Structures are given as C-alpha cells and as structure tokens.
Amino acid sequence: MATLNTISSHKLSKSITQTQFYQPKSSKRLPILTNNRKKFAIGSITEDREVVPIRNKKTSKNQNLLVDGPKDIEGLVSSSSIEEKKEDDGNDKDKLMTRAINASIVLGFGTVAVSKLLTIDHDYWHGWTLYEILRYVPEHNWIAYEQALKSNPVLAKMAISGIVYSIGDWIAQCYEGKPIFEFDRTRTFRSGLVGFTLHGSLSHYYYQFCEALFPFEDWWVVPAKVAFDQTVWAAIWNSIYFVVLGFLRFESPANVFSELTATFWPMLTAGWKLWPFAHLITYGVVPLEQRLLWVDCVELIWVTILSTYSNEKSEVRTSEAAIDATFNSSSNPTEV
Numbered sequence: 001m002a003t004l005n006t007i008s009s010h011k012l013s014k015s016i017t018q019t020q021f022y023q024p025k026s027s028k029r030l031p032i033l034t035n036n037r038k039k040f041a042i043g044s045i046t047e048d049r050e051v052v053p054i055r056n057k058k059t060s061k062n063q064n065l066l067v068d069g070p071k072d073i074e075g076l077v078s079s080s081s082i083e084e085k086k087e088d089d090g091n092d093k094d095k096l097m098t099r100a101i102n103a104s105i106v107l108g109f110g111t112v113a114v115s116k117l118l119t120i121d122h123d124y125w126h127g128w129t130l131y132e133i134l135r136y137v138p139e140h141n142w143i144a145y146e147q148a149l150k151s152n153p154v155l156a157k158m159a160i161s162g163i164v165y166s167i168g169d170w171i172a173q174c175y176e177g178k179p180i181f182e183f184d185r186t187r188t189f190r191s192g193l194v195g196f197t198l199h200g201s202l203s204h205y206y207y208q209f210c211e212a213l214f215p216f217e218d219w220w221v222v223p224a225k226v227a228f229d230q231t232v233w234a235a236i237w238n239s240i241y242f243v244v245l246g247f248l249r250f251e252s253p254a255n256v257f258s259e260l261t262a263t264f265w266p267m268l269t270a271g272w273k274l275w276p277f278a279h280l281i282t283y284g285v286v287p288l289e290q291r292l293l294w295v296d297c298v299e300l301i302w303v304t305i306l307s308t309y310s311n312e313k314s315e316v317r318t319s320e321a322a323i324d325a326t327f328n329s330s331s332n333p334t335e336v
Contacts, residue, residue: 099181106181117141149289157292158200164296165195168303175304190248191307194241202240203292206233211288225283226276234275238267241306270305274298 148156169191173183246256
C-alpha cells in the first residue's frame with residue numbers, strides 16, 4: 001500500500017506539473033512569427049525611404065518629406081544647400097554694395113568739407129609758408145563763419161544742425177552695433193533732414209525769444225533760462241523730433257503718438273543728466289549768435305540718444321510684425 005501511494009502521488013505531481021507549465025508550441029511560435037512578419041513588412045517598405053526635413057522658404061518652417069533612397073536625400077540636401085549658398089551670396093553682394101555706396105558718401109562729403117576748410121585762404125597762399133597756412137586757417141574759417149551768420153543766419157544754422165544731426169544718427173547706428181560703412185542711409189537722411197529743416201531754424205528763433213523773455217542781468221537769470229529750456233523747450237523739441245521722424249517713416253498716427261507717450265518722460269528726464277550743465281555755459285558764457293554752434297557740438301551726444309530712442313521702438317515693432325507674419329504663414333504651411 002505504501003508503494004502504491006508513493007507511485008500514485010508521484011504520478012499526480014507529474015500531471016500537475018505538466019498541467020501548469022505546458023504550453024502548446026503554436027502559442028510560443030505564433031507571436032514570434034507575427035513580430036517577424038511585421039518587422040519584415042515594415043523593413044521592406046522603409047528600407048529605401050527616408051524622412052528628410054525640408055525647409056520651406058515661404059514659411060521658414062522645417063517640414064518632413066518622405067523620399068526614396070539615399071540618392072534622393074543627397075539631391076534634396078544638395079539643392080537646399082545650393083539655395084542657401086545663393087541666398088548667402090546675394091546677401092554678401094548687397095552688403096558689399098551698401099558698404100561701397102556708404103563709403104563713397106562719407107569719403108566724398110569728408111573730402112569736400114576738409115578741402116573747404118583747408119583752402120579758405122587759397123587766394124593768399126602765394127608766398128606763404130606751411131606754418132603760416134596752418135596758423136591762419138582756423139582763424140579765417142571762424143571769420144568766414146561769422147560773416148555767414150551776418151549775411152544769412154538762419155541758413156547757416158540750418159546747415160550746421162543738418163550736418164550735426166546726420167553725424168549724430170550715424171554715431172547712434174555704430175553704437176547700436178552696425179559696422180561703420182553699413183549704416184542705414186535712409187535713417188541718417190531722415191535725421192539730417194529734421195535737423196536741417198526744423199532744429200536750426202526753430203533754435204534760432206527760440207534763443208531770441210528766450211532773451212526777450214528774460215531781459216535781465218541778475219544772477220538768477222541763467223538758472224531760470226536753464227529751467228525754462230529743460231522743461232518747456234525740451235518737451236516741445238523732443239515731441240517735434242519724434243513725431244516728424246515717425247511720419248517720415250510712414251507710420252500711422254496712432255503708432256507715432258503711442259511711441260511719443262511711451263518715450264516722452266524717459267527722454268525728458270534723460271536730458272536732465274546732460275543739458276543743465278551744458279546750458280550753464282550756453283546762457284552764461286556764449287554770445288547769442290554763437291549759442292547754436294555750441295549747442296550743436298553737445299548735440300552730437302544728444303542726437304545719438306534721441307536717434308537711438310526714436311528708432312529702437314520702430315525696429316522692435318517692425319521685427320514683431322515680421323515674426324507675426326512668419327507665424328501666420330507657418331500656421332498654414334504650403335505643401336512641398
């Protein structure tokens with residue numbers, strides 16, 4: 001009986017083991033064969049097809065394109081590199097052309113100005129030594145300037161302000177990071193035009209008005225003129241400069257006046273860090289007819305600040321508009 005029980009228990013445990021761990025061969029092989037078939041099918045479809053990112057020039061957005069084989073990939077990559085190379089070559093040519101034109105303008109005007117200054121006494125050079133020429137050139141240029149002020153004071157001051165405002169904007173662009181001969185000619189011309197047509201003429205009449213407003217010789221007259229200059233006149237001129245430049249950029253009145261309101265107080269307070277000290281000399285030392293010349297010398301610093309403030313928001317607004325246009329076009333991509 002013990003032997004029978006041992007045999008029966010052995011058979012029972014063997015049957016239980018076979019029942020728990022036995023799996024049909026088909027259940028083992030079926031998933032393996034299915035996965036192999038899937039891998040084979042996918043590999044046969046995609047072995048000669050690649051997904052290549054293609055840059056669309058209209059949307060500036062990377063798009064995926066399914067191409068056949070490495071040859072098509074090489075063709076697409078080479079065509080895109082050729083297009084980029086053409087664009088780079090075109091940009092390089094534009095930069096070289098801009099540099100050449102700007103360098104010609106700067107060198108041309110510089111040559112004319114220096115030659116005019118150095119040849120002021122060309123009628124009297126005969127028999128003069130080099131020392132005599134260098135000695136009398138500054139003095140005789142100053143005499144010529146005073147004669148121009150007597151004959152046509154408004155035009156002379158307009159010319160000085162136009163030159164100063166053009167140079168000031170050029171300095172501002174260089175300060176912003178542009179190379180010396182890659183400045184924006186249109187922007188420089190706009191600033192010079194405002195200086196020539198408005199600053200020179202208005203300043204001429206303003207200084208005469210200021211003398212008539214404070215016809216006293218007391219000690220408090222100079223501080224009073226400085227205070228009036230840095231409140232009333234500074235507010236008027238800064239507003240004129242910003243508004244006229246905005247309209248010369250063909251901006252809408254809403255943009256012009258929103259820019260003016262945003263920059264009015266910062267520009268007025270920024271001027272208080274410079275002009276009160278300069279105007280102590282303007283109203284305390286410099287004669288009336290020479291004041292604009294002294295102010296224009298200081299304006300080289302101030303116009304740099306004015307031009308930077310005025311064009312900064314315009315350039316930011318232009319770049320934001322370009323980004324919005326790119327985003328809108330990329331939301332509706334063109335199929336390649």
